[in-house]
Amino acid sequence: MAEARAASAPVLTTHELTRRFGGLIAVSNVSLSLHQGELHAVIGPNGAGKTTLVNMLSGQIRPTAGRIALEGREVAGEPVWRMTRLGVGRSFQRTNIFPSLSVEENVRLAAQAVCKLRRNPFKPARREADLIEKAHNALQRVGLGGVTTRLAGTLSHGEQRQLEIAMTLAGDPKVLLLDEPLAGMGPEESQRLTSLLKGLAREHAVLLIEHDMDFVFAVADWMTVMAEGAVLAEGTPAAIRANAVVQEAYLGGHA
Amino acid sequence: MLPRSTAGRVLLGAGALLLGAMPVFAQPYYVELGTYALISAMLALSLQLLVGCTGLVSLGHAAFYGLAAYTVYLITPANNGVSILITLPAAVAAAGLAALIVGALSLRTRGFFFLMVTLAFGQMVFFIFHDTKLGGGTDGAFLSRPLLSILDWELPLTRRQRPIATYYLSLGLLIAMYLSLVLILRSLFGRVLEGIRVNEHRMQALGFNTYRYKLAAFVIAGLLAGVAGHMWAMHRGFVNPELIGWHRSAEALLMILMGGLTTLHGPIIGALAFTGLGEFAQLITERKLLVEGLVILFVVLALPKGLSGIGMPRWMRRSPTTDGSARAAAEARTHG
C-alpha cells in the first residue's frame, strides 16, 4: 500500500493520539500522516471521533495523550490561534462565521490574523489593500466574488459553507482540515467545490472528512477509516474499497 | 457602531455645537450640572469600548475612574494646586496601570465570571479607600483643583470663569475621546474587537490571540476612564469612595443601556439623559431612584436600540452598508 503514497515528507503526523471525555474514549491511539499534495480522507460513522481528531489537530482541544508534529515540531496542546498561525487551517462542520459582518470583512479578518508583516494596529482597516485583495482572491476561488459587500448572515446556507472555506484559505494554511465541507450544499455548489478541492490538494496537505462516499472515492489520494475512535483501516481508495473489514463495518453494500 | 449616514453626522455635530453654546446662556448651576453630565458621558463612553464594542460587560469600571480621581488627590499638596499637565497624565497612568493588572487577571474568565471578578476587583479598590486613611476614609477628602498652567504661567481665570473653563475642557476631552474611538473602531485593532464581540471562538480559530486584544481594549478603556476621573476631581475638588463603588459602575452600564449598546454616541446621549433625568426626578419627587428606575426600565423595554435609535426616519438611517447589500441582493436576483 505504502508505495502509492505521495513521496514527499509528511507535513503533519500524529502518534498514538488519544482523547477521552470522562469515561468515553473519543479518539484512541490514532497515528496518521498528512502529506503535501495529498488529499487524505477520513471516513467513519457518526460518533467515530473524526471531528474530535480535527479539533486536536487544530488546537481546539488538547489531546489526552499522544503527539502531533507539524513539520517536525511538536505542537500537541498549542492553543488554536497559534496552530493557525503555524499553518493549520480548518473549516467547521457547523457553519461558524461572523453573520453581522460583510462577507469581505469575514475573510479579511482571516487574512489579517495570520499576516506576518508588522503593522500599526491603529491604521484604518480599509487602507490595508493587500489584506483586502487577499480576501477577494479567496472569495473568488470559492465562487463568492460577486457578493463581497453583503452581510454574511444574509447568505444562503450553501454560500455560508463556501464562505467558511474562503476564510480558511485566506489564512494561508499549509495543512487544510475540512470537516464535512459539502454538508448542506446544493449540487451546483458541490460541483464547484469538488474541483476547488482537487486544486487545493495540489498545494496543501488536506485532511477531508466527508460522508458522501462517491465524492470521497473520487477525490481522495489516501484514506483512513475510523470506528469508535480507532483506526480501522488505512490505504488507497482502491484498497479501502476492497477491504473486507471496512466493507463489513462501515461501507455496507456501498462499493 | 459609527453613524454612517450624513444626516446622523450632521445631528451629532449639531448636538456638539449645542453643548458648546450651553454655558453662554445657562446659569452657573446648570453649567456645573453639564460638566458632571459630560464627565459621566466620558465614563460611559470609555466603558462602551468594552461593552458595546468588544462584548465584555465589566462591573468594576468605576474603579479606574475613582482611582484616577484619588491619584489627583494623592499627588496634590494641601492648599497648593498642581498643573493639569502633571495631574492628568498621572491620573490616566494610574488608571491604566490598574486596568492592566485587573484586566490581565479578570480576562482569564468569561461571561458571568468576568462580571463577578471585575466586581470583586472594583470592591477591593473601593475598600482600600473606604477602610484606610489613604484618602480621607469614608468621608472622602477635599483637594486643591488642578491648575490650567504651564510652567509658572497660569491661565488667568476669575472664580466665576473657572467652572466654565472646566466645562469646556470636559467637552473638549469628550469630543477627543469620541473621535479617537471612531478611529480605533475603524482600525485593524478595532475590527478585531468587533470580531471578538460577534464570535470570539472563530477569531481564535482564525489565528487571533484574543486575550491580548481584549487586554489592550481593557487598558485603553481604563485610561479613558482615568480621564473622566481626573475631570471629576478637577470639577468637584473632592474625592470619596463612592466614586469607585460598583454603584457608579452600574450607573455607567445603565447609561449605555439607555443610550444604546450598538453605537458610540449612544453612551453620550445616555449619560446626558441619565443626568437630566436624575435632576428632573429630584425636582418633582422625593423618590428619585424609583422614578429613575421606572423611566430607565421603560426606555430599555420600549427602545431596544436605546435613545440613539429613535428620532431618525428610515430614509435618514440608510447607510452605505445596507445600500451595498441591497444592491448586491438586487444584482443576485437579476443574474440568478
Ligand SMILES: Nc1ncnc2c1ncn2[C@@H]1O[C@H](COP(=O)(O)OP(=O)(O)O)[C@@H](O)[C@H]1O
Ligand atoms: N466536547 C465533548 N464532550 C463530551 N463528549 C464529546 C465531546 N465531543 C465529542 N464527544 C463524543 O465523542 C465521540 C466522537 O464525536 P465526534 O468526534 O464528533 O465524532 P464524528 O465527528 O466522527 O461524528 C462521540 O461519542 C461524541 O459524543
Ligand SMILES: [Mg+2]
Ligand atoms: Mg463530526
